[in-house]
Amino acid sequence: MPLRDDARLLTDDLVGLRRELHADPELGRALPRTQRRVLAALDGLPLEVAVGTELSSVTAVLRGARPGPTVLLRADMDALPVTEDTDLPFASRNAGVMHACGHDLHTAMLVGAARLLADRRDALAGSVVFMFQPDEEGTDGGGAEQMLAEGLLDASGERPLAAYALHVAANRLPRGLFASRPGTATAASDGLEVTFRGRGGHGSAPHKALDPIPALCEAVTALQTFVTRRFDVFDPVVLTVGAIRGGTKANVIPGDASFSATVRTFSPAARTLMRQGTATLVENIAAAHGLAAQVDYRLGYPATVNDAAEVSLAADAVTELFGPGRYFSAPHPTPGGEDMAFVLNQVPGAYLMLGACPPDRDPDTAPYNHSPQAVFDDAVLPDGAAFLAQAAAARLAVAGTGAKAEAKNGAKARAGAGTEAEAGTGTEAEAEAEAGTGGRPRGPRAAKAGA
Template sequence: MKISTEIINDAIEFRRELHKNPELSTEEFETSRRIQQQLDQLGIPYTAGYAGTGVLGVIKGKHPGKIVGLRADIDALPIQEISGEPFSSEKNGVMHACGHDAHTSMLVATARVLLERTDEINGTILLIFQPAEELSPEGGSQRMMDDGVFDQYTPDVLIGQHVWPGLPAGQFGVMAGPIMGNSDKFFLRIKGSGGHASMPQDTVDAIIVANQVVSSLQTIVSRNADPMEPAVVTVGRFEGGTKHNVIAETVEIEGTIRTQSDKMKKLAKERFFEIVQNVTSAMGAEVDIEFYDGYPATVNTEKWADQLHETVFKLYGEKALPKVNPSLAGEDFSRFLQNYPGVYYWLGSSVGENQKPLHNPAFRFNEEAIPYGVEVMSQAAIDTLNTLKDI
């Protein structure tokens, strides 16, 4: 079924409206209001307030059957936009730099398409608008489930879509098994003994200790991990010292550990604590450690990944399904998939050679991807329900 130009144009307009008015995790009140307004206009029944600002819309087909849920995340990031788009963020220091504005508008457009195809729907389709996806390690998905988002309608399969600047519009990243990684984070406060720069013998230089900790942490990947097991240790913040002639008393370090398998996560976490404690102790310093188990790996159910692959193949052929590798980025959809079968996939959205990555202040989304995203998500919901009918 060809999607009307009106639906696509309205999706672009709604996406730009959301892009100009981004809201941070747990603060998506106006975004939630706008979503509810869209559902009201479409006559789609919904409930709201899950995880604070989450919304659940319900579309019932003309035939009985199972339940499929479609998810879009709705929050933005604390980033000052420099993309140059004419519809750039109007909120200082907040930006949709991860495509959640596009996810939200495409799910609304998908709902419009499904309303036109209720005679093809064998069962019920849930429209899940999830807040706080960026709020790792807490996230919004578990809170939505805790708040009873699926109490009345329990999904048999969940489907999630994410824009992907590493692929051109018209291509999709689909795979069974892990597609996104475990995303844990840590905070260290290393405490030495400061003093005059000319008399290091009377001090424990927190900067020197912290440097050794950072260097040693890299051995987790280079010398402890199986080279065939994906893992990354990144220190994203290193802050210490007060003046050129003062040996630092304290240093603060923040970072993240990304892994794909639970086995590698366990090894990395154990080695992290051993390295930090032993290096600081050996150098005469103390350390406070905060470690946060973040989002688990996003693991696709093989059956539903295969089903999604078949849907894309029938629509666009093999050229739309390049071979892709998993990412170690984190994704809160993972907690949904720990409770329900499903599939999470990537929607190609590159603007070309000037494309910046997700979470970059100059990130741009190629709106030519919107028809592909709407068509695949709507067709995937129908195809999945048809398959469930025969199980």
């Protein structure tokens, strides 16, 4: 049965798993209930399963019937510290925690891909690693790095030659549309923490204090000018100050004030300039006001960079499964951050988006990922599972074809070398053929062969 049809037969199981996960979300690296559900869903499949030491990860290896290389498929499993505001019958029952980014769908899709590929194990030449990852949202520092540190890339015994991941979108993309691009796919996501230290005092006598509030406000606006005047418009930077803290009462000048910002860059050069330039700017503003500034630029996830050849294979996989019109080549990267970047820094691969906006909503106005009102359509689950399975199977097939071609070319080269050694020079061989010998050895060589 075609892969797409097999995936549709899994729809009820995948929807059931997704809704269980959605109703019982967990944060960060410790996802014990999520991990148990994944292990139960994989039970009975011909997989080599391992769990993480420092996090509730699941790594499963499917070995094909024939030897070959390894491909990795990844899903993230963690939720967000968001209070759900939907009318879903399976809405989160855990206060302040919600699968607002669709990781519950990702997990169910990867389980589906594991089932589909296990059913096709006899046709696989190589291995598939299924990476079920906690803490993509960075609650406890990021899960992909920890899984790599615990030996993810050695799970099958050899390093994967390619890796693929899929992320659903509650808005922007119409339901069922896959999108990606070669090169940078998502931004580097860093944090900026700034504290201005002055001297507190009475609001009626600011000249007797060192007020950190005006300096902080100046720094916030100066950083926006820094972004627009020091960076190429075609290598953009996004800096958003999301939190400001300072003071307790209108007539009290605080001793310190602080702000937190998120910084998104798309190139290593821009990232380096932001890291160095923000510190210089803030410290000099503080000095101009007679204050001290503490600047903490926290490197987060690097930019996710797709391999062009792997993106092409992924696009072909979409077309192979669903026909033309289901893949969109994105013209620009997204400023969102993604810790699949750590995997793709070591393994060539492709990171794709999949539209999961419900059909009764407009993708342009629907609530976005991370919103308390974000809703994702379960109808995309079998398509996501089918795509992941197709991408892995196609990549192993391409690797097998390449290996066969290389072996065939090597055999030809060895055969050619052997013929030349046995038959002498090309000219001698041609002369013998013209004489009607068919290139068979003559003279002493014939006598030796006959003996």
